[in-house]
């Protein structure tokens with residue numbers, strides 16, 4: 660039996676049909692190298708986002724954008740600031756470039772932006788902020804985020820990681836891409852892995868003013884995004900129906916999981932992404948018990964959250980399955 664995979668915040672609707680067809684169309688040309696500039700996709704993104712093509716950097720997933728930012732902007736011994744409970748790739752990137760990594764304690768599981776500003780010193784070159792944050796699901800209001808960005812000193816870049824931005828509700832949305840036009844040190848990272856359903860194809864992108872984008876593009880591996888991935892991403896970007904269905908599925912899944920956790924007496928954190936943190940007691944033991952029932956969820960020891968599990972939203976029957984399995988385990992984490 661294929662396990663139910665709810666551990667990696669993927670899209671339970673699967674690959675969009677539009678992307679599948681696009682891949683089929685280009686596959687016979689995959690004996691040739693890809694278009695190194697990703698011309699069609701960059702043009703489509705530039706048009707959609709109303710930015711110059713030179714302001715877009717393509718990555719093999721947005722993980723590569725996160726890593727390239729550190730490689731392009733931070734020399735050994737210089738500083739990177741991020742938040743406790745921040746995405747694990749920030750730590751890996753800091754290690755890779757031998758940076759001095761300052762991890763600022765979280766406030767209510769989310770970024771403490773004031774403390775992060777205070778942590779920036781003369782040697783800091785890069786700050787990572789994720790909104791919504793993974794793994795906690797926290798959301799920072801646009802106005803608060805902009806006030807922070809405006810106060811970051813000019814010698815320090817900010818990578819705003821928006822891997823889950825497509826899941827935001829209309830009243831939560833803000834225009835970080837628009838902000839890049841007047842904030843020369845802002846780099847926004849987005850991905851096709853989550854709401855667009857292309858995690859296995861590996862496509863992400865960064866958006867910044869052309870001068871900053873050029874610093875990343877200068878070290879970008881030449882063929883880092885493959886031909887099928889470029890075609891699938893361009894098709895998915897145009898597929899608004901799929902995105903809308905994804906949002907609706909997530910909205911319903913989140914409501915179903917929240918209700919279910921409350922009924923089981925389990926504490927869950929409010930989440931603006933497509934996943935939710937739930938406190939179960941011994942996270943590793945509960946994850947093992949769920950795995951025995953064919954359900955994969957994410958444990959969070961590497962994040963210092965051993966009592967919690969992160970569960971991605973699934974389709975209705977999948978959410979029901981995980982809730983039923985948790986119910987059968989009769990957890991009482993607060994006892």
Ligand SMILES: Cc1ncc(COP(=O)(O)O)c(C=O)c1O
Nearest residue numbers: 720721722746793822850852863
């Ligand atoms: C906050 C955050 N940023 C970036 C990524 C990277 O995703 P990808 O490399 O698939 O684009 C993830 C994936 O889980 C994430 O949670």
